[in-house]
Amino acid sequence: MLSEGGSFMKGMAVGGIFCLGLSLFGSFSPATEHGPGEHHHHHVKAPSKDELTRLSDGHVLELVNQVRVSCIIMVQPKILVYWATVLDTWSKHCDKAVFYTSESSKALEAVDLNEKDDWARLRKALKHAYENAGDLRWFFVAKATTFAIIENLKHLVLTKDPEEPFYLGNAMKSGELEYVAYESGLVLSYEALKRLVNVFEDEEKCPERGHALWTMSEDKQLAVCLKYTGVFAENGEDSHGKGLFNSKSVDSLITDSMRDNPTNVVEGCCSDLAVTFNGMSPNQMQVMMFGVYRLRPYGHDFHDLLVFQPPEGSDND
Amino acid sequence: MKGSSSRLAFSLGFLVGACSIYFFLRQVWFERSYPVLTEAQERATAVSESPTSWRKEGAALINLLHPHHADEDSRLADVLYQKVRVLCWVMTGPYNLQSRARHVRATWSRHCNVVVFMSSVEDPDFPTVGLGTKEGRDQLYWKTIRAFHYVYEHHASEADWFLKADDDTFVVVDNLRWILSNHTPEEPIYFGKRFKPYTKQGYMSGGAGYVLSKEALKRFVEGFRTKVCTHTTPVEDLALGQCLEKMGVQAGDSRDTLHRETFHPFVPEHHLTGKFSKSFWYWSYCYYPIVEGPQCCSDLAVSFHYVEAELMYTLEYYTYHLRAFGYRPRYRPSVRQGLTPGPLSQTVVTAGLKVVQEVTDGRGHTTSASSLGGNKTKSETEPEKLGKDDLNSGVTENRTGVTQGRHR
Numbered sequence: 250m251l252s253e254g255g256s257f258m259k260g261m262a263v264g265g266i267f268c269l270g271l272s273l274f275g276s277f278s279p280a281t282e283h284g285p286g287e288h289h290h291h292h293v294k295a296p297s298k299d300e301l302t303r304l305s306d307g308h309v310l311e312l313v314n315q316v317r318v319s320c321i322i323m324v325q326p327k328i329l330v331y332w333a334t335v336l337d338t339w340s341k342h343c344d345k346a347v348f349y350t351s352e353s354s355k356a357l358e359a360v361d362l363n364e365k366d367d368w369a370r371l372r373k374a375l376k377h378a379y380e381n382a383g384d385l386r387w388f389f390v391a392k393a394t395t396f397a398i399i400e401n402l403k404h405l406v407l408t409k410d411p412e413e414p415f416y417l418g419n420a421m422k423s424g425e426l427e428y429v430a431y432e433s434g435l436v437l438s439y440e441a442l443k444r445l446v447n448v449f450e451d452e453e454k455c456p457e458r459g460h461a462l463w464t465m466s467e468d469k470q471l472a473v474c475l476k477y478t479g480v481f482a483e484n485g486e487d488s489h490g491k492g493l494f495n496s497k498s499v500d501s502l503i504t505d506s507m508r509d510n511p512t513n514v515v516e517g518c519c520s521d522l523a524v525t526f527n528g529m530s531p532n533q534m535q536v537m538m539f540g541v542y543r544l545r546p547y548g549h550d551f552h553d554l555l556v557f558q559p560p561e562g563s564d565n566d
Numbered sequence: 567m568k569g570s571s572s573r574l575a576f577s578l579g580f581l582v583g584a585c586s587i588y589f590f591l592r593q594v595w596f597e598r599s600y601p602v603l604t605e606a607q608e609r610a611t612a613v614s615e616s617p618t619s620w621r622k623e624g625a626a627l628i629n630l631l632h633p634h635h636a637d638e639d640s641r642l643a644d645v646l647y648q649k650v651r652v653l654c655w656v657m658t659g660p661y662n663l664q665s666r667a668r669h670v671r672a673t674w675s676r677h678c679n680v681v682v683f684m685s686s687v688e689d690p691d692f693p694t695v696g697l698g699t700k701e702g703r704d705q706l707y708w709k710t711i712r713a714f715h716y717v718y719e720h721h722a723s724e725a726d727w728f729l730k731a732d733d734d735t736f737v738v739v740d741n742l743r744w745i746l747s748n749h750t751p752e753e754p755i756y757f758g759k760r761f762k763p764y765t766k767q768g769y770m771s772g773g774a775g776y777v778l779s780k781e782a783l784k785r786f787v788e789g790f791r792t793k794v795c796t797h798t799t800p801v802e803d804l805a806l807g808q809c810l811e812k813m814g815v816q817a818g819d820s821r822d823t824l825h826r827e828t829f830h831p832f833v834p835e836h837h838l839t840g841k842f843s844k845s846f847w848y849w850s851y852c853y854y855p856i857v858e859g860p861q862c863c864s865d866l867a868v869s870f871h872y873v874e875a876e877l878m879y880t881l882e883y884y885t886y887h888l889r890a891f892g893y894r895p896r897y898r899p900s901v902r903q904g905l906t907p908g909p910l911s912q913t914v915v916t917a918g919l920k921v922v923q924e925v926t927d928g929r930g931h932t933t934s935a936s937s938l939g940g941n942k943t944k945s946e947t948e949p950e951k952l953g954k955d956d957l958n959s960g961v962t963e964n965r966t967g968v969t970q971g972r973h974r
């Protein structure tokens with residue numbers, strides 16, 4: 250009896266170590282060893298007003314042309330109301346907006362990827378967007394349950410070169426992996442998307458059916474693949490260091506702020522130039538359109554360096 | 567015998583060990599995600615309390631520092647602040663101070679020239695005025711009568727216009743000033759969300775807030791002195807409307823230059839997305855035709871009602887903070903006479919260049935942005951029905967070089 254107990258214990262110990270070893274090996278690889286000069290915190294900040302005013306006129310003109318955004322919006326018939334709402338609201342402010350669905354719907358148009366697996370679908374959508382990029386150099390990926398303010402996205406990346414790899418959003422950490430949360434939208438520069446599409450071909454580094462042992466959510470998979478190409482997740486922040494990509498809704502953030510900064514609720518909450526919010530109902534998204542693009546106090550002007558015109562054929566913005 | 571049972575025990579142990587470590591790791595290590603701290607969080611600076619900018623004068627809060635935003639040019643709003651002085655009095659009660667009035671005090675009322683909180687009971691700390699009434703819906707008109715008499719007696723010289731709001735009304739005072747800037751305080755007139763029944767000229771909804779000119783306030787007080795007006799019914803908004811009608815005060819049209827409502831008796835979500843059922847009383851009450859959907863509400867909305875604490879802050883964020891960088895709104899009413907703030911200093915618009923980018927229907931037919939260049943062109947707004955008011959001319963600007971290729 251004792252010897253069996255002993256064997257059992259030994260077995261447990263070996264099994265545990267085996268599993269640990271396997272998972273460690275699976276999760277880390279030599280390719281991700283960082284050089285000594287690497288810093289741990291990845292932030293990308295929006296340009297301050299001062300920085301912008303110091304730019305030359307010619308430079309500003311170049312930037313305006315460069316900062317055009319292709320929106321990749323992931324939808325499904327089961328969230329039809331969100332799909333319709335996104336179509337009617339923020340997607341109108343993208344230079345190009347393409348909807349990618351898991352299966353087609355009679356009600357609304359989209360590129361039907363005919364793919365149920367979330368990761369495989371995201372891969373296909375990204376490939377399609379890359380192949381059809383035209384002269385657009387920035388890519389914004391979001392689900393239809395996210396709300397985005399594209400002008401503020403443009404402001405964030407205004408002075409960044411899309412020929413450099415950028416992978417921005419609400420940066421999260423899971424173990425050693427830094428990734429951009431899907432819920433609050435992902436921004437990829439042309440170079441980052443190019444590298445990504447190339448590494449998709451590598452079944453070892455970036456398998457279509459995900460990594461072995463367990464399935465990671467697609468945003469983490471994406472981060473792993475990008476890491477192999479030398480592209481790392483960075484947190485998008487305003488010039489004061491406040492996060493611009495929110496995984497929660499406005500109401501939720503305000504409630505948190507009422508609890509955490511009761512004497513300064515609004516200032517302590519969210520950035521004035523926030524890019525995304527998540528978890529809002531379709532009706533709340535319509536209210537946000539009104540709040541962002543229309544509702545304002547008379548007599549307060551911001552003389553922004555760039556001017557973005559309202560889209561044609563729309564009246565809720 | 568012993569050997570194989572040992573091996574069995576070993577294998578079992580192996581399985582158990584492997585599985586438990588797997589689940590442990592999954593829970594504790596790999597699946598646990600936490601956000602990368604923003605730089606702001608890393609600095610761990612506590613958000614500092616904004617400096618007190620009010621002077622307490624008895625039960626009134628006099629605004630010393632009209633709230634300003636770091637990056638904005640609010641000269642026009644400042645001019646209006648001086649020229650169109652608004653006293654806001656907020657209808658509240660002792661049981662609502664912490665749950666409602668406190669949030670009004672922290673948000674929109676900071677934009678009034680003077681604010682007074684009216685309660686049945688005096689509270690020197692909040693501060694509130696004690697009107698000497700009881701609480702309850704049947705006391706509403708008594709409270710209103712006494713509140714207006716109080717502000718007339720104590721604050722008549724400090725303001726030109728007198729706004730009444732509930733503690734669940736959200737008001738954009740800057741937009742109220744814009745509506746009022748087209749009138750003078752000597753006119754016997756009042757504004758609000760206009761309802762039509764029971765009166766000849768209509769009356770203003772109490773919940774959506776209403777504002778009286780100084781002359782209108784004078785006549786209201788005079789009406790009670792001469793007994794032309796008395797406490798007829800607790801339905802405060804109707805009773806007040808009937809009194810003012812008797813005293814020759816005009817019920818004004820508070821709609822914007824595109825005839826869109828500015829005072830709203832419900833929350834934004836309700837007006838923007840709700841469908842009012844045809845049997846709902848609202849349809850027969852509204853003086854002007856109801857518009858559902860985005861045109862329900864002016865960009866320069868003045869008020870919303872049934873706004874709970876959280877929504878107060880959200881609306882303050884939407885109105886004064888959250889914006890789309892560089893976005894030129896469709897609705898740009900021209901500046902009224904006599905309100906130009908003076909020449910723009912060069913330091914404010916240093917680049918002198920405004921480069922314009924357009925987005926067309928988002929289906930790939932995009933335009934590339936404009937060229938640098940010489941003359942200022944008239945930017946077009948949506949050729950909506952009416953008003954040459956909205957066709958550009960906007961706020962004074964010495965911006966040069968705005969040209970745009972408006973493609974089809």
